[in-house]
Amino acid sequence: xxxxxxxxxxxxxxxxxxxxxxxxxxxxxxxxxxxxxxxxxxxxxxxxxxxxxxxxxxxxxxxxxxxxxxxxxxxxxxxxxxxxxxxxxxxxxxxxxxxxxxxxxxxxxxxxxxxxxxxxxxxxxxxxxxxxxxxxxxxxxxxxxx
Amino acid sequence: xxxxxxxxxxxxxxxxxxxxxxxxxxxxxxxxxxxxxxxxxxxxxxxxxxxxxxxxxxxxxxxxxxxxxxxxxxxxxxxxxxxxxxxxxxxxxxxxxxxxxxxxxxxxxxxxxxxxxxxxxxx
Numbered sequence: 001x002x003x004x005x006x007x008x009x010x011x012x013x014x015x016x017x018x019x020x021x022x023x024x025x026x027x028x029x030x031x032x033x034x035x036x037x038x039x040x041x042x043x044x045x046x047x048x049x050x051x052x053x054x055x056x057x058x059x060x061x062x063x064x065x066x067x068x069x070x071x072x073x074x075x076x077x078x079x080x081x082x083x084x085x086x087x088x089x090x091x092x093x094x095x096x097x098x099x100x101x102x103x104x105x106x107x108x109x110x111x112x113x114x115x116x117x118x119x120x121x122x123x124x125x126x127x128x129x130x131x132x133x134x135x136x137x138x139x140x141x142x143x144x145x146x
Numbered sequence: 147x148x149x150x151x152x153x154x155x156x157x158x159x160x161x162x163x164x165x166x167x168x169x170x171x172x173x174x175x176x177x178x179x180x181x182x183x184x185x186x187x188x189x190x191x192x193x194x195x196x197x198x199x200x201x202x203x204x205x206x207x208x209x210x211x212x213x214x215x216x217x218x219x220x221x222x223x224x225x226x227x228x229x230x231x232x233x234x235x236x237x238x239x240x241x242x243x244x245x246x247x248x249x250x251x252x253x254x255x256x257x258x259x260x261x262x263x264x265x266x267x268x269x
Binding site: 050108109112 | 147166168169170199201202203205206207209210213229230233234237238239240243
């Protein structure tokens with residue numbers, strides 16, 4: 001029996017705006033698509049910039065550490081919710097998500113998820129041996145309704 | 147997509163980055179820097195005025211570039227960032243790390259039309 005997942009956006013009544021597969025070559029194109037939807041939903045420019053930074057880092061993480069490909073789902077309710085799903089080996093996200101401890105800028109990386117968290121209203125990572133789902137929500141503010 | 151044009155000012159080589167610096171385009175920056183170092187240009191300014199997006203891979207490429215310039219006896223500084231690029235540089239601490247020394251901006255404050263045209267285009 002499939003276990004009910006209370007965090008499933010479809011179950012929670014969100015509307016699916018975009019479902020897109022991505023790999024290294026298409027991260028930028030999918031990022032642009034998310035930007036176009038967020039603008040259409042009248043997300044403020046500052047919120048939109050941050051939302052795209054966070055979404056991009058989650059996709060980049062999937063490409064680099066999550067098996068090279070992933071799927072992005074963009075949902076709308078009162079806010080935008082973006083889920084980035086990969087089927088990589090999974091990882092312990094705890095060390096990357098210490099909000100008050102900035103990683104040392106480094107030529108090799110290690111800052112992506114931390115940056116994503118800093119740029120997000122809310123970022124959650126669910127990861128196990130079957131893959132990783134990063135959920136990022138972005139506020140639409142009072143002008144969110146068309 | 148990223149386009150890099152290079153001009154040579156008295157302060158050193160200026161890399162004008164336009165477009166998006168991300169996982170896919172960051173190797174272009176590395177290649178451009180290789181070219182500069184191979185020609186003995188170790189004092190580099192990255193002009194980010196026309197850069198619309200920068201992510202953590204772009205940040206890593208900038209840090210790697212700065213490290214290599216320093217090892218070659220030179221330096222890499224950033225200038226002109228605004229909007230989301232400035233914010234990402236600020237959040238990650240790179241803005242502070244690679245801030246443009248005021249003395250380096252002498253001769254670089256000219257409007258784009260007054261600058262010499264790019265003598266090399268990469269990307």
